[in-house]
Amino acid sequence: MCRHSSKGWLPAIVEERKIKIFKRGEVIFKEGEKAEGIYFLLQGIVKVHKQWGEDRELILHFSKAGELFGYRGLSDDTVYPVTATVLEDCKTCYVSIDFFNKTLQANHELTLQFLKFHLNELRRAEKRMRNLALMEVKGRIADMLLMLHKQFGIGDDGYIRLQLKRQDMAAYAGTTYETFFRMVNELVKEGAILVKSKQFKIIDKKKLEHYDNIESTINS
Amino acid sequence: MCRHSSKGWLPAIVEERKIKIFKRGEVIFKEGEKAEGIYFLLQGIVKVHKQWGEDRELILHFSKAGELFGYRGLSDDTVYPVTATVLEDCKTCYVSIDFFNKTLQANHELTLQFLKFHLNELRRAEKRMRNLALMEVKGRIADMLLMLHKQFGIGDDGYIRLQLKRQDMAAYAGTTYETFFRMVNELVKEGAILVKSKQFKIIDKKKLEHYDNIESTINS
DNA sequence: CGCGGTTTTGAACTAAGTCAAAAACCGTGG
DNA sequence: CCACGGTTTTTGACTTAGTTCAAAACCGCG
Numbered sequence: 001m002c003r004h005s006s007k008g009w010l011p012a013i014v015e016e017r018k019i020k021i022f023k024r025g026e027v028i029f030k031e032g033e034k035a036e037g038i039y040f041l042l043q044g045i046v047k048v049h050k051q052w053g054e055d056r057e058l059i060l061h062f063s064k065a066g067e068l069f070g071y072r073g074l075s076d077d078t079v080y081p082v083t084a085t086v087l088e089d090c091k092t093c094y095v096s097i098d099f100f101n102k103t104l105q106a107n108h109e110l111t112l113q114f115l116k117f118h119l120n121e122l123r124r125a126e127k128r129m130r131n132l133a134l135m136e137v138k139g140r141i142a143d144m145l146l147m148l149h150k151q152f153g154i155g156d157d158g159y160i161r162l163q164l165k166r167q168d169m170a171a172y173a174g175t176t177y178e179t180f181f182r183m184v185n186e187l188v189k190e191g192a193i194l195v196k197s198k199q200f201k202i203i204d205k206k207k208l209e210h211y212d213n214i215e216s217t218i219n220s
Numbered sequence: 221m222c223r224h225s226s227k228g229w230l231p232a233i234v235e236e237r238k239i240k241i242f243k244r245g246e247v248i249f250k251e252g253e254k255a256e257g258i259y260f261l262l263q264g265i266v267k268v269h270k271q272w273g274e275d276r277e278l279i280l281h282f283s284k285a286g287e288l289f290g291y292r293g294l295s296d297d298t299v300y301p302v303t304a305t306v307l308e309d310c311k312t313c314y315v316s317i318d319f320f321n322k323t324l325q326a327n328h329e330l331t332l333q334f335l336k337f338h339l340n341e342l343r344r345a346e347k348r349m350r351n352l353a354l355m356e357v358k359g360r361i362a363d364m365l366l367m368l369h370k371q372f373g374i375g376d377d378g379y380i381r382l383q384l385k386r387q388d389m390a391a392y393a394g395t396t397y398e399t400f401f402r403m404v405n406e407l408v409k410e411g412a413i414l415v416k417s418k419q420f421k422i423i424d425k426k427k428l429e430h431y432d433n434i435e436s437t438i439n440s
Numbered sequence: 441c442g443c444g445g446t447t448t449t450g451a452a453c454t455a456a457g458t459c460a461a462a463a464a465c466c467g468t469g470g
Numbered sequence: 471c472c473a474c475g476g477t478t479t480t481t482g483a484c485t486t487a488g489t490t491c492a493a494a495a496c497c498g499c500g
Contacts, residue, residue, distance in 0.1 A: 050346060052355065058349060060346055081343050081347065105332070112324065112325070114335060115334060123297065126302065128349055130270040130278045132353045134276050134394070174352075174353030176489060176490080178448085178489075178490080181448065182488090356455075356456090357456070395456075396458080397478095399455090399457070443500090445496100445498095446496080446498100448495070449492105449493090449494075450492090450493085452490085452491085453489080454487105454488090455487095455489090456485105457484105458483105459483090459484080460481105460484105461480105461481090461482090462482100463480070464478085465478070466477080467475100467476095468474085468475100470473085
């Protein structure tokens with residue numbers, strides 16, 4: 001289903017090994033900069049986001065070890081359309097666009113896998129567009145939690161294996177800091193989730209998924 | 221930049237010619253249905269959209285002659301994630317997924333072009349996500365008008381060569397019928413656009429583009 | 441113990457959605 | 471040519487979800 005499918009075919013492009021290290025808070029590349037390479041994440045967490053004005057942003061997705069980002073720079077336009085910022089110290093394998101393109105030229109199988117990967121991304125993107133346009137905030141937060149659960153899994157204690165700032169969570173859900181709380185509060189009261197400082201645990205998956213499908217309740 | 225780049229490489233896949241005709245209002249395929257083929261549009265206009273509940277939808281994009289749609293059905297999941305509805309009677313060339321996949325297997329160049337096309341789509345999608353999440357309605361409408369201008373061009377009279385229902389325009393901008401009006405009214409008053417029944421003309425492109433960049437005004 | 445950064449809460453405000461009803465518009469058939 | 475019923479457009483008044491602003495509480499950490 002999701003970007004885990006990226007496994008397997010990636011080693012092929014990691015021939016040209018240029019390891020780059022980045023520290024928490026560092027910006028790996030920025031919207032508008034000339035795109036010169038893509039990154040394969042060996043360790044750490046990165047957020048990929050798009051700015052709006054000085055202080056507003058929408059986080060498009062989070063990348064963890066084993067995933068890659070920066071490939072958006074490959075299309076016709078030659079500048080990065082997004083920014084990548086380090087959330088947890090990371091080690092990346094950098095591949096220049098030139099090299100990557102040559103690899104694509106040479107390796108048909110890789111191209112197919114890469115295409116398939118992007119078709120899935122597109123599907124996700126389109127679902128998210130709809131959510132941002134039509135769903136209410138609480139639903140988008142529920143959605144995000146389910147996504148995080150799926151992408152990062154849970155620890156022994158049942159809490160999602162990723163600790164984000166509320167600021168970032170809000171920026172992913174497409175809302176403000178404050179609104180994010182109030183909604184999280186409600187979700188806790190409703191018994192859908194449990195929160196301990198920066199940790200989130202899903203208690204009642206059904207209740208969260210329900211928000212993905214409010215149509216039924218709204219029209220009744 | 222955009223899907224015009226689809227030209228050229230499409231003929232390759234139009235070998236298997238199964239012409240299908242659809243009338244205005246017909247649904248070509250529906251969200252959730254098993255995806256069995258993709259469509260190359262020879263004539264007419266199609267809207268590709270995603271439902272939310274019974275009566276809400278977000279239009280993802282419009283396709284005109286020369287473009288193709290339904291390719292979202294190619295990814296891992298085997299159901300269409302979107303619905304395609306005919307806006308103007310159309311003639312399509314239908315290509316089964318099987319055949320298309322085989323063609324992809326065999327034709328590396330096509331795969332590369334197809335990949336590139338989708339990278340561009342993804343870029344557009346991500347920009348739109350940000351717009352839906354952070355931009356105000358008027359800005360999204362401005363954006364839509366610029367998009368329509370670009371995709372469909374203008375006639376001798378300067379009006380955009382596509383007549384949509386306001387309902388659909390609203391559904392593309394991610395807002396309601398009524399709000400759409402009020403905003404269009406304002407745009408007219410501001411001298412940015414001109415409206416004659418179903419026709420829209422852009423008068424002051426700068427003013428529209430300005431809404432794409434409100435950051436400057438907001439922070440001042 | 442005080443300081444900078446988060447998190448929480450409260451209250452005022454606003455953009456946009458909803459509802460409802462009037463006006464314009466459009467084809468169709470008498 | 472006009473009356474009609476249906477659809478689309480327009481306008482107005484009201485409601486509300488979500489944002490904004492501002493101040494309090496909390497929480498490590500030197």
